[in-house]
Amino acid sequence: MSEYLIRNGHVFDPMQSIKGDVKDIAIKDGKIVETSALSSSAKEIDAKGKTVMAGAFEVHAHIAGPKVNLGRWYRPEDKLGHSYKKSKATRIEGGFSVPSVFKTGYEYARMGYTFALEAAMPPLYARHVHEEIHDTPIIDEGALPVFGNNWFMLEYLKNREIENNAAYVAWTLRQTKGFGIKIVNPGGTEAWAWGLNCLLITDPVPYFDITPAEIITGLIETNEYLGLPHSVHIHGNNLGNPGNYEVTLASLKLAEGYKPKNNFGRKQVMHATHLQFHSYGGDSWGTFESKAKEIIDYVNRQKNITIDLGCVTLDETTTMTADGPFEHHLGTLNHLKWANVDVELETGSGIVPYIYSPNISVCAIQWAVGLELGLLAKDPMRTFITTDHPNAGPFTRYPRVIKWLMSAKARNERLNSFKNADKIIAATNISGIDREITLYELSAMTRAGPATALGLSGICGGLKPGMVADIAIYNINPDSPPSDPEQYEKAFANVACLFKEGRMVVKEGEVIDHGNKRTYWVDAKVKENKQVTHDVREKFLKYYSVNEANYQVPDSYAPHPYVIAVDATK
Amino acid sequence: MKTVTLTMKQEPELYLEAECITPDALAGKTPAEIAAFPVYQGKEDRTLGEYFTISGAPGATAAETQIVLNGDCSKVKYIGCRMSAGEVIVNSSADMYTGAWMKGGRLHVRGDVHSFCGLGMENGEFIIDGNAGNYLGASYRGDWRGMQKGLIRVKGNAGSDIGSFMNGGEIIIEGNVDIHIATHAEGGRIVIKGNANRRLGGQMVKGEVILFGTVEVMMPGYKQVGEKELEVDGTKAVFTEYIGDLGERHPKRKGETVYGRLYIKK
Numbered sequence: 001m002s003e004y005l006i007r008n009g010h011v012f013d014p015m016q017s018i019k020g021d022v023k024d025i026a027i028k029d030g031k032i033v034e035t036s037a038l039s040s041s042a043k044e045i046d047a048k049g050k051t052v053m054a055g056a057f058e059v060h061a062h063i064a065g066p067k068v069n070l071g072r073w074y075r076p077e078d079k080l081g082h083s084y085k086k087s088k089a090t091r092i093e094g095g096f097s098v099p100s101v102f103k104t105g106y107e108y109a110r111m112g113y114t115f116a117l118e119a120a121m122p123p124l125y126a127r128h129v130h131e132e133i134h135d136t137p138i139i140d141e142g143a144l145p146v147f148g149n150n151w152f153m154l155e156y157l158k159n160r161e162i163e164n165n166a167a168y169v170a171w172t173l174r175q176t177k178g179f180g181i182k183i184v185n186p187g188g189t190e191a192w193a194w195g196l197n198c199l200l201i202t203d204p205v206p207y208f209d210i211t212p213a214e215i216i217t218g219l220i221e222t223n224e225y226l227g228l229p230h231s232v233h234i235h236g237n238n239l240g241n242p243g244n245y246e247v248t249l250a251s252l253k254l255a256e257g258y259k260p261k262n263n264f265g266r267k268q269v270m271h272a273t274h275l276q277f278h279s280y281g282g283d284s285w286g287t288f289e290s291k292a293k294e295i296i297d298y299v300n301r302q303k304n305i306t307i308d309l310g311c312v313t314l315d316e317t318t319t320m321t322a323d324g325p326f327e328h329h330l331g332t333l334n335h336l337k338w339a340n341v342d343v344e345l346e347t348g349s350g351i352v353p354y355i356y357s358p359n360i361s362v363c364a365i366q367w368a369v370g371l372e373l374g375l376l377a378k379d380p381m382r383t384f385i386t387t388d389h390p391n392a393g394p395f396t397r398y399p400r401v402i403k404w405l406m407s408a409k410a411r412n413e414r415l416n417s418f419k420n421a422d423k424i425i426a427a428t429n430i431s432g433i434d435r436e437i438t439l440y441e442l443s444a445m446t447r448a449g450p451a452t453a454l455g456l457s458g459i460c461g462g463l464k465p466g467m468v469a470d471i472a473i474y475n476i477n478p479d480s481p482p483s484d485p486e487q488y489e490k491a492f493a494n495v496a497c498l499f500k501e502g503r504m505v506v507k508e509g510e511v512i513d514h515g516n517k518r519t520y521w522v523d524a525k526v527k528e529n530k531q532v533t534h535d536v537r538e539k540f541l542k543y544y545s546v547n548e549a550n551y552q553v554p555d556s557y558a559p560h561p562y563v564i565a566v567d568a569t570k
Numbered sequence: 571m572k573t574v575t576l577t578m579k580q581e582p583e584l585y586l587e588a589e590c591i592t593p594d595a596l597a598g599k600t601p602a603e604i605a606a607f608p609v610y611q612g613k614e615d616r617t618l619g620e621y622f623t624i625s626g627a628p629g630a631t632a633a634e635t636q637i638v639l640n641g642d643c644s645k646v647k648y649i650g651c652r653m654s655a656g657e658v659i660v661n662s663s664a665d666m667y668t669g670a671w672m673k674g675g676r677l678h679v680r681g682d683v684h685s686f687c688g689l690g691m692e693n694g695e696f697i698i699d700g701n702a703g704n705y706l707g708a709s710y711r712g713d714w715r716g717m718q719k720g721l722i723r724v725k726g727n728a729g730s731d732i733g734s735f736m737n738g739g740e741i742i743i744e745g746n747v748d749i750h751i752a753t754h755a756e757g758g759r760i761v762i763k764g765n766a767n768r769r770l771g772g773q774m775v776k777g778e779v780i781l782f783g784t785v786e787v788m789m790p791g792y793k794q795v796g797e798k799e800l801e802v803d804g805t806k807a808v809f810t811e812y813i814g815d816l817g818e819r820h821p822k823r824k825g826e827t828v829y830g831r832l833y834i835k836k
Contacts, residue, residue: 077713335819336714 003028003038009047010478012440014448015462019440020478027469030502034465049477053443054462055114055470057450060273060308061389063104064118064132066125067349071098071318090511097317097390105137106511107396112472112495118143120322122343126176130557138505138515145176146322148183149190151345154208157218166225167529175552177521180230181223184322186212189348197325199238201250212237216254226524226568229264229455233271239326240277245291248278264455274310274388276370288362289427292372300378306453308384311370311401313393316355324348359419368428374405375435380444399492405437407485469502519558524566571636572629576622578641584612589648593635593656596628632656650677669696693720701726709735733760752779773818774830782835791815809833
């Protein structure tokens with residue numbers, strides 16, 4: 001395989017506390033090596049005056065599977081004017097908020113991303129998720145099966161049977177080639193099947209008579225019992241509504257007292273996702289305001305929680321979530337179109353197009369809330385940048401979000417040009433914040449931090465010799481940072497160069513190679529559990545529309561796996 | 571206003587997608603530049619000059635440019651698409667997406683147009699001397715933003731799904747129409763001088779449909795509320811007034827519920 005020597009770049013790597021020092025990085029056989037290990041045939045890449053970081057990590061996006069594809073089906077207008085072919089190496093790309101699988105892979109790569117986590121995989125439709133993951137070029141991917149409304153889980157946790165629940169989760173991860181435990185509106189989506197919702201963490205789930213709080217703590221205990229690489233990944237109750245920050249605080253507090261137990265260097269027991277949607281005050285849309293400060297003050301103190309932002313990008317987008325009742329609620333607010341899917345014993349989902357208009361106060365306040373969370377967070381290793389793609393905006397807007405985080409000037413220009421700027425300033429904290437995220441902090445928020453939270457810091461997310469050679473070079477000179485913030489957006493949208501496992505895949509923003517993508521999944525070994533084996537057999541015979549033998553994702557669906565083994569038998 | 575004339579010299583074997591035939595694209599260009607404009611035939615990249623002889627010259631701006639198309643353009647799509655000013659005259663029939671997302675100016679087709687014409691039209695005047703196909707002044711597939719403003723006049727008949735998701739503007743059909751008129755409309759006005767088939771104003775939230783002829787089958791969601799004398803396109807007549815579609819949501823404005831209105835000539 002080729003050898004490369006990236007010379008004289010400004011290197012940012014929080015894993016080694018390297019803060020922009022001029023260094024050489026060597027690549028051999030897909031790994032980062034000491035420069036002395038290179039032969040004389042190594043190709044030199046001149047990175048003088050450029051920024052060098054590890055490949056970036058996406059911790060939460062909806063980019064593959066039945067829900068995403070339903071979004072593509074029912075929004076043909078999302079492709080109108082957004083379909084093109086860019087270079088000889090690439091296939092046709094289409095879509096804006098729900099891009100085709102090819103566009104998804106290419107766009108992540110153009111921004112310097114090498115890993116993405118599909119945030120919600122319905123176990124029953126895991127095959128579809130893996131088909132799309134397989135067709136998404138370049139980037140490595142994993143997928144989180146959703147557990148927060150699963151009948152097995154509801155029954156085991158109702159009876160506090162953590163060991164049985166763990167055996168069931170391990171079985172599901174293996175069946176679906178899943179990466180970890182996702183919780184969406186715990187109990188609420190099941191309640192939706194009864195025409196109800198769980199808006200508080202004390203609201204009982206109909207029939208199952210268990211509360212969201214019991215589901216969350218039960219799944220945290222399950223996760224730590226198994227010692228999975230990632231923690232539970234939570235989309236809390238009562239998303240998107242005025243005054244929901246109290247429920248969010250109550251949910252976050254459930255993590256108190258729990259300690260991470262794993263061999264992967266993960267330090268959190270809870271990842272609270274797209275926190276922007278959960279940090280609202282007020283008691284109506286008229287009194288809607290930011291409570292980002294209240295939320296992030298708590299997170300700053302609580303070291304066993306990581307978060308991602310879910311920044312609103314002010315675009316026309318497609319909201320899609322396993323939070324079925326929320327999507328119905330949204331559909332009745334904007335009267336566009338609504339799709340709903342029920343996934344048997346497991347979960348559900350809904351889809352509604354949404355326009356985040358800068359002229360609407362609520363949308364502009366949401367924009368501020370996401371950025372406030374990022375700017376008021378004290379630990380960039382626990383704070384990750386997302387847009388909850390495509391819910392708060394497409395992931396292709398990350399360069400713009402980074403621009404707003406890195407430049408107070410860009411932020412204030414946007415803020416002051418809102419139609420109701422005075423109202424937005426009064427309802428948020430954003431105008432008083434002058435912090436500008438540095439390149440080093442950014443590399444923690446997008447590389448070292450998420451890699452650590454996903455339990456992958458031993459293999460990637462940094463530039464240590466021995467790590468996978470996923471490396472992004474940006475046209476930004478830290479010695480003379482651009483005075484025009486637009487230059488940040490441009491530079492982060494078009495990497496100067498991206499290496500994926502030692503192969504050059506993007507050059508000056510143009511994709512030149514389809515890379516060698518891998519699917520990450522977690523194989524957790526548990527003691528033989530006859531109770532769970534019996535329960536699975538019984539539920540498939542009684543309730544599922546498919547046979548147990550047809551449920552599993554065959555190996556052929558993920559032909560390039562990277563399997564992380566976990567042994568929970570001891 | 572200066573005129574540039576495009577005369578068909580080679581009929582396309584398939585269909586031609588020519589989004590460049592607008593005063594906006596052609597304004598200020600030389601005939602050689604115009605001939606080099608890209609068009610698609612199927613998946614093939616071609617140029618406008620391969621199919622048309624170009625004579626005359628456009629004005630400096632779109633507003634000062636008139637485009638005249640001669641020869642049979644019935645296999646040319648997207649004529650006048652997204653045009654914002656100036657004038658386009660087609661001396662034959664035209665294919666799909668003619669005048670789609672038009673923002674201003676005047677577009678006159680002397681023959682028929684196919685489907686999806688005047689789609690999501692934002693403003694301007696679009697005259698069709700012959701018949702129109704389906705989805706005239708409607709929204710793009712999946713979209714909820716149909717015709718917003720402006721005028722479409724069809725001197726012949728029109729097909730089905732006219733003005734779906736229409737939000738504003740006016741469509742006048744001098745002949746007959748087929749099924750599904752003003753479906754999901756939230757504004758605008760459709761005048762039908764001939765007869766309608768069925769499903770007139772289904773799921774209409776707001777807007778008006780005025781019918782001079784007869785309707786084959788009325789929608790069940792409409793309620794007769796009285797009579798009204800209206801002057802429509804220069805003709806005065808008495809109409810029976812209906813409100814609907816009562817199966818759909820209806821917003822309130824100044825304390826009063828807003829309905830779609832259907833007027834059928836007595």
